[in-house]
Amino acid sequence: MNSNFDNPTCVKLNKLIQHAYNNSDYYKFEYDRFFSGCPSVKSKEDLLNIPFTDGKLIEGEKSSDLIAVPEEEICYIFFSGGTNGSPKTFPYNFPDWEEVIRYRAMCYEFAGVTSEDIVQIMVPYGIWSVGQSAQDAFERLNATVIPTGCWKDAVFEAFEIMRKLKTTVLMTTPSIALITGQELIENGIDISENHIDKIITTGENVPESVRLKIEEMWGAKLISMFGSSEAVLGIECMMHDGFHVLDNNIILEIIDECGHPVKEGGIGELVITPLNRKAMPLIRYKMGDMVQLISNCECGCGYPKFRFICRKNNNFVLSTGVNMSEYQVQRSLDSLSFNVYRYQVILSDDLAGNETISFDIETDADSMKRYDEVMQALSSISIDFCDTISEGWIDIKLNFKKIGALSCVDHTSKQKKKFMDLRKYPK
Numbered sequence: 445m446n447s448n449f450d451n452p453t454c455v456k457l458n459k460l461i462q463h464a465y466n467n468s469d470y471y472k473f474e475y476d477r478f479f480s481g482c483p484s485v486k487s488k489e490d491l492l493n494i495p496f497t498d499g500k501l502i503e504g505e506k507s508s509d510l511i512a513v514p515e516e517e518i519c520y521i522f523f524s525g526g527t528n529g530s531p532k533t534f535p536y537n538f539p540d541w542e543e544v545i546r547y548r549a550m551c552y553e554f555a556g557v558t559s560e561d562i563v564q565i566m567v568p569y570g571i572w573s574v575g576q577s578a579q580d581a582f583e584r585l586n587a588t589v590i591p592t593g594c595w596k597d598a599v600f601e602a603f604e605i606m607r608k609l610k611t612t613v614l615m616t617t618p619s620i621a622l623i624t625g626q627e628l629i630e631n632g633i634d635i636s637e638n639h640i641d642k643i644i645t646t647g648e649n650v651p652e653s654v655r656l657k658i659e660e661m662w663g664a665k666l667i668s669m670f671g672s673s674e675a676v677l678g679i680e681c682m683m684h685d686g687f688h689v690l691d692n693n694i695i696l697e698i699i700d701e702c703g704h705p706v707k708e709g710g711i712g713e714l715v716i717t718p719l720n721r722k723a724m725p726l727i728r729y730k731m732g733d734m735v736q737l738i739s740n741c742e743c744g745c746g747y748p749k750f751r752f753i754c755r756k757n758n759n760f761v762l763s764t765g766v767n768m769s770e771y772q773v774q775r776s777l778d779s780l781s782f783n784v785y786r787y788q789v790i791l792s793d794d795l796a797g798n799e800t801i802s803f804d805i806e807t808d809a810d811s812m813k814r815y816d817e818v819m820q821a822l823s824s825i826s827i828d829f830c831d832t833i834s835e836g837w838i839d840i841k842l843n844f845k846k847i848g849a850l851s852c853v854d855h856t857s858k859q860k861k862k863f864m865d866l867r868k869y870p871k
């Protein structure tokens with residue numbers, strides 16, 4: 445848990461709980477059911493009794509039950525992908541939005557962005573909040589903003605703007621930085637002709653191979669930020685191995701499968717409570733991200749820090765009962781002697797119920813040995829998984845592709861997910 449559960453945090457939390465109870469149908473119903481009234485939190489231990497919330501509650505029209513301000517107070521509504529086709533809804537009033545901008549600007553300042561910078565924002569604008577909130581936050585730091593957006597056919601124009609206007613900061617997703625860089629290079633453009641010294645990424649995890657490739661392509665340092673439509677949580681320091689949470693207005697918890705706090709250094713699901721968010725309070729909101737709390741960082745900044753491990757639901761349970769998770773796949777691909785930049789895993793079955801796992805793997809390795817090496821690495825996922833392969837219970841297909849061939853596997857795309865279960869007969 446965030447180490448600073450001090451008195452001011454406790455006061456803010458109780459105000460938020462009271463606001464939610466008094467103004468939202470969902471919290472009123474739930475707290476009456478659990479506590480016969482509005483609960484009061486006096487310590488970390490009391491907080492553990494407050495029920496969790498999660499993404500399913502804010503999908504589609506269900507989100508209106510959590511809204512805790514009059515409709516006319518809402519100034520923005522953004523959306524992001526949900527679990528079953530219904531997008532999650534994120535309404536903000538002006539103070540909420542101001543809070544998002546304040547904290548985002550604080551993160552950019554921590555990354556070293558100043559009023560001297562020329563920032564090019566290359567993310568999809570529109571219903572995804574990141575473009576608008578990044579723009580407002582950079583403006584808050586008096587940086588010059590070029591809201592380029594992300595249009596597939598305009599990569600060359602975007603780079604021309606970058607070169608001519610001497611852009612110093614590129615704000616984008618890792619996939620866009622990678623694919624754009626690759627496309628420019630393939631078209632014979634000298635990508636080193638740029639003035640960028642920082643690439644601030646958001647929206648996706650950055651495996652080490654992707655970080656190094658992007659830094660090499662662009663000749664700039666990559667700084668990853670941990671943010672989602674739910675909240676901006678933190679940003680990397682110079683150690684680049686986790687995210688610092690820079691202020692006390694978000695309570696962080698890391699819980700095990702039973703909902704209990706994990707011990708220091710343990711891996712668990714991230715739970716957040718943004719204390720200043722009023723239009724749609726998210727109290728003990730399960731993010732669906734598995735993270736690890738890091739007690740000390742060598743950078744010495746003193747802010748709490750966590751490391752992203754994987755998305756909680758990026759896993760398959762095969763018909764043999766064997767589990768295969770994103771964490772295990774990433775770890776085995778990291779052990780290869782060549783780089784894998786992005787990948788997608790698709791599980792399917794035929795009419796007889798025979799299952800096949802297809803791995804689509806982006807790499808620039810030419811080696812003929814790569815098939816055997818990947819198969820060997822996947823066998824090391826677990827003893828059970830190795831048995832499942834060697835006994836022929838499941839077919840494995842490996843498809844090697846060039847960088848950019850997986851059109852989009854980041855969370856801005858509804859259609860393409862890193863782990864896709866296309867089985868007609870899910871077990």
Ligand SMILES: [Zn+2]
Pocket residue numbers: 681682683688741742743744745749
């Ligand atoms: Zn640090």
